[in-house]
Amino acid sequence: MKPTETIASETVEALEARAPFRFPREMVVGLVVLAVAWEIVSMLVPPFVVPGWGRIFKSLGTLRMDFVLVTLARVAGALVISFALGLGLAVAMYASVSVERYGRPIVRLLMAVPVVCWILFAVLWFKWVEFRIAFVLVVVCAPVFLVDVLDAMKGVSKDLRDMLRSFRPTRAQLFTKLVLPATVPAILTSWKINLSLAIRVVTIAELVGAVTGIGYGLVVAQELFSVADVFAWTLILVVILFVAEAVLTRVEERVLRWRA
Amino acid sequence: MISAGTIEVQALRKVFHQTGTGEAVVAIERLDFVVAQGEIVAIVGQTGCGKSTFLNLVIGLDRPTEGRIAIGGRVPYDEFDHFRGVLAAVFQQDRLLPWRTAIDNVRLPLELLGQEPRDQVERARAWLDRLGLARFERAYPHELSGGMRQRVALARAFVIEPALLLADEAFGHLDEVTAAALRTAFVDLARTAGNTAILVTHQLEEAIEMGGRILVFGRPGKLLADIDLKTWPGGAVASLRAEIQRMLRGNTPEPRLTIRTEKEFRA
Ligand SMILES: Nc1ncnc2c1ncn2[C@@H]1O[C@H](COP(=O)(O)OP(=O)(O)OP(=O)(O)O)[C@@H](O)[C@H]1O
Ligand SMILES: [Mg+2]
Numbered sequence: 001m002k003p004t005e006t007i008a009s010e011t012v013e014a015l016e017a018r019a020p021f022r023f024p025r026e027m028v029v030g031l032v033v034l035a036v037a038w039e040i041v042s043m044l045v046p047p048f049v050v051p052g053w054g055r056i057f058k059s060l061g062t063l064r065m066d067f068v069l070v071t072l073a074r075v076a077g078a079l080v081i082s083f084a085l086g087l088g089l090a091v092a093m094y095a096s097v098s099v100e101r102y103g104r105p106i107v108r109l110l111m112a113v114p115v116v117c118w119i120l121f122a123v124l125w126f127k128w129v130e131f132r133i134a135f136v137l138v139v140v141c142a143p144v145f146l147v148d149v150l151d152a153m154k155g156v157s158k159d160l161r162d163m164l165r166s167f168r169p170t171r172a173q174l175f176t177k178l179v180l181p182a183t184v185p186a187i188l189t190s191w192k193i194n195l196s197l198a199i200r201v202v203t204i205a206e207l208v209g210a211v212t213g214i215g216y217g218l219v220v221a222q223e224l225f226s227v228a229d230v231f232a233w234t235l236i237l238v239v240i241l242f243v244a245e246a247v248l249t250r251v252e253e254r255v256l257r258w259r260a
Numbered sequence: 261m262i263s264a265g266t267i268e269v270q271a272l273r274k275v276f277h278q279t280g281t282g283e284a285v286v287a288i289e290r291l292d293f294v295v296a297q298g299e300i301v302a303i304v305g306q307t308g309c310g311k312s313t314f315l316n317l318v319i320g321l322d323r324p325t326e327g328r329i330a331i332g333g334r335v336p337y338d339e340f341d342h343f344r345g346v347l348a349a350v351f352q353q354d355r356l357l358p359w360r361t362a363i364d365n366v367r368l369p370l371e372l373l374g375q376e377p378r379d380q381v382e383r384a385r386a387w388l389d390r391l392g393l394a395r396f397e398r399a400y401p402h403e404l405s406g407g408m409r410q411r412v413a414l415a416r417a418f419v420i421e422p423a424l425l426l427a428d429e430a431f432g433h434l435d436e437v438t439a440a441a442l443r444t445a446f447v448d449l450a451r452t453a454g455n456t457a458i459l460v461t462h463q464l465e466e467a468i469e470m471g472g473r474i475l476v477f478g479r480p481g482k483l484l485a486d487i488d489l490k491t492w493p494g495g496a497v498a499s500l501r502a503e504i505q506r507m508l509r510g511n512t513p514e515p516r517l518t519i520r521t522e523k524e525f526r527a
Contacts, residue, residue, distance in 0.1 A: 159353060162321050163349070166321070167344075260402035
């Protein structure tokens with residue numbers, strides 16, 4: 001066996017020891033209990049208040065699944081734009097103290113505005129529906145990226161900075177070799193936060209004149225007084241969120257395997 | 261022309277202002293001495309006497325309040341970029357980048373110098389090998405012991421073959437055997453390469469074992485003695501040790517031991 005292989009296999013073992021696959025028994029039991037309780041309640045009250053699982057699944061089959069894709073595309077697009085914007089502004093504020101001094105209060109102000117107000121502004125200011133939705137999502141998500149990433153950049157240890165500076169890096173090198181990689185954990189965390197934020201906000205944003213997407217599906221369900229449809233959409237949203245979070249957690253484990 | 265590894269310290273003074281109170285803290289009162297090219301110097305002194313502050317001034321991370329420090333005739337703080345590839349430091353904590361493997365940590369300074377990736381790997385590997393870490397190239401810092409990490413940090417300093425090597429209590433928190441081995445490696449490598457080296461320590465034994473020149477710092481940052489161990493016969497070292505300890509306790513200069521003064525150097 002070559003020495004380097006020893007290390008590689010030790011590393012893999014260490015990884016596995018850290019995150020062994022374990023059947024999530026408690027989670028499954030908890031969810032099953034909830035589902036059974038739901039079914040019992042549905043038998044006691046009229047179906048237009050709490051529909052049973054049979055009705056919910058039947059209505060799942062009738063929903064426009066392309067709406068799911070449309071909503072996901074909107075979320076993905078808006079998150080990419082938000083990230084680019086947030087990272088760009090974070091870099092600018094990191095590079096210049098005065099940009100940060102002027103920028104911070106503005107960002108804090110933006111973050112204090114309730115989502116509903118942004119939706120109303122979007123309706124009042126813009127005609128194009130896609131733009132309204134993107135506007136709301138970006139204005140909500142970009143500041144989160146900005147603040148989290150900037151704080152992480154500023155938190156880079158002085159010891160490491162001094163070490164690197166002793167080798168005389170250019171400004172660009174200091175950034176790409178130290179600041180950016182040190183910020184990666186914070187970037188991943190802010191993606192997690194924003195993903196769940198965006199999925200919850202997008203449906204409200206889609207209420208403002210969209211004729212596609214899960215938000216629109218919810219409006220239609222409400223107009224038809226179809227409680228089962230509303231529940232079916234809700235179920236889909238929750239599943240999407242769970243899956244997305246699971247995917248990001250996997251990515252995190254891969255990218256941050258250097259962490260003890 | 262002053263050679264690249266000569267360090268001149270003249271009337272050096274450093275005062276900090278505490279962030280909270282604004283109160284002035286004198287870290288270095290006054291230092292005057294010269295370190296010649298290729299010389300290996302140990303600096304000893306009690307905690308808080310300004311040893312790390314002094315090294316930061318040498319590296320150019322901080323600016324002196326008064327006086328001057330020059331390496332090869334140039335001022336490290338003012339002519340910061342001139343010292344690309346000229347100096348390297350090993351700190352008390354290894355300061356490895358946790359997201360880089362051992363070999364990628366050692367490569368780092370070569371990357372900053374813009375060397376060919378192939379050369380980077382080759383040279384980094386050679387140094388890891390010399391420090392007995394060939395098997396651990398691909399390990400991340402958290403997978404290495406403290407002593408191994410410090411060796412990676414040593415390799416990272418040596419890989420650019422700097423004219424000036426600095427170590428700030430680099431071996432202080434290791435066990436005696438490991439510390440002695442690494443210190444020997446440090447001194448040998450510096451000696452064979454003809455580098456100037458400054459090794460800061462608060463352990464007198466460490467300084468004496470190096471067998472070269474010892475600068476004794478008092479508090480706050482002043483020279484108590486400048487000793488050349490080579491002029492001390494083996495038997496006298498025990499008395500020297502006691503003398504230095506007394507001096508450190510009393511915080512008073514000992515002109516009898518200061519056999520290398522600035523004037524002598526200039527003459
Ligand atoms: N950035 C700073 N701001 C304010 N005071 C500082 C700063 N750096 C060092 N000092 C002060 O300067 C003095 C010398 O500190 P320094 O770290 O140089 O000591 P040292 O000799 O390296 O000590 P040790 O052996 O414990 O490492 C201390 O009183 C310390 O409080
Ligand atoms: Mg110190």
